[in-house]
Amino acid sequence: MSDILLDVRDLVVEFPTRKGLVQAVSGVTFQLNRGETLALVGESGCGKSTTARAVMQLPRPTSGSIVLDGDDLVAAGKRDLRRLRRKFQMIFQNPIASLNPRKRISDVIEKPLKIAGELDAAKRRTAVMELLETVGLDPAVAMDKRPHEFSGGQCQRISIARALILEPDLLICDEPVSALDVSIQAQILNLLEDMKQRYDLTMLFISHDLAVVRNVADRVAVMYLGRFCEVGRSEELFDSPAHPYTRALLSAIPVPDPTVKPKPIEMIQGDLPSPISPPSGCRFRTRCPLATDRCTSEVPEMRGLPDGRAVACHHPLIGT
Numbered sequence: 001m002s003d004i005l006l007d008v009r010d011l012v013v014e015f016p017t018r019k020g021l022v023q024a025v026s027g028v029t030f031q032l033n034r035g036e037t038l039a040l041v042g043e044s045g046c047g048k049s050t051t052a053r054a055v056m057q058l059p060r061p062t063s064g065s066i067v068l069d070g071d072d073l074v075a076a077g078k079r080d081l082r083r084l085r086r087k088f089q090m091i092f093q094n095p096i097a098s099l100n101p102r103k104r105i106s107d108v109i110e111k112p113l114k115i116a117g118e119l120d121a122a123k124r125r126t127a128v129m130e131l132l133e134t135v136g137l138d139p140a141v142a143m144d145k146r147p148h149e150f151s152g153g154q155c156q157r158i159s160i161a162r163a164l165i166l167e168p169d170l171l172i173c174d175e176p177v178s179a180l181d182v183s184i185q186a187q188i189l190n191l192l193e194d195m196k197q198r199y200d201l202t203m204l205f206i207s208h209d210l211a212v213v214r215n216v217a218d219r220v221a222v223m224y225l226g227r228f229c230e231v232g233r234s235e236e237l238f239d240s241p242a243h244p245y246t247r248a249l250l251s252a253i254p255v256p257d258p259t260v261k262p263k264p265i266e267m268i269q270g271d272l273p274s275p276i277s278p279p280s281g282c283r284f285r286t287r288c289p290l291a292t293d294r295c296t297s298e299v300p301e302m303r304g305l306p307d308g309r310a311v312a313c314h315h316p317l318i319g320t
Contacts, residue, residue: 005068007067011061039206040205068088086116098159104143106144113166137157222237225284230313231310242313281296282298
């Protein structure tokens, strides 16, 4: 257990709506080892970001346990949670909207140190300047400016600096490059990898871009309608998917080579079911070409595969 930094069990997140109760996350369980990058992937609305925000206690989950380095975040009171927050920080999808437009960049990055009650004013300013330089920004230019004076990529560098100022153990990245130009995405991904090594970070990486995930993740968890379909090491999952949904997602990844003839895309039939009234049994069965009567009546549980992966499917594509 000493190698496990984050242990999430039976996580459930529900939201009341006018039409009924939406269970955005339905009994998700996973562990994150120290120094590892775990990516959550899936279609929009599958529960990736909700899972990440539940770990951050934004909002608090409906049920389940989230244990970070031995501390149960769900059971922690406000005072204890405030103390524990220095151990886990988050980078949001929209870098510009996540920064206070009225505050100078120096104030934005320094704020966590003030809340934590650490260092005097001079030492805090020095720490901010050093971190700005670390993320690739000139402190002399950036310190007294405001977010609107920077590009999206620069704002994301500032967001990374703000998240790292307290030197957390866990960094949660919620679609950190999806709002950026393609030319900037690689720079931010390289920066995150550099920061991971420099600060010995463990990362939970949320993305819908499978090409990005393949390059940054040690393990991948595929979500569909609030549940995990497949979890495994990146290489095995991308080379030989075990779940029909994973296979369909991977078939849509374009090959960046004009000399390679594109393979036919395995289209997923039908529309995504309503999260208010999800299908019985396997939630993917209404769109799955392998679905049988068993898929209608029985919820597939996660089971292990010989290569160490886990898959929730009655008819996996590779043997169990």
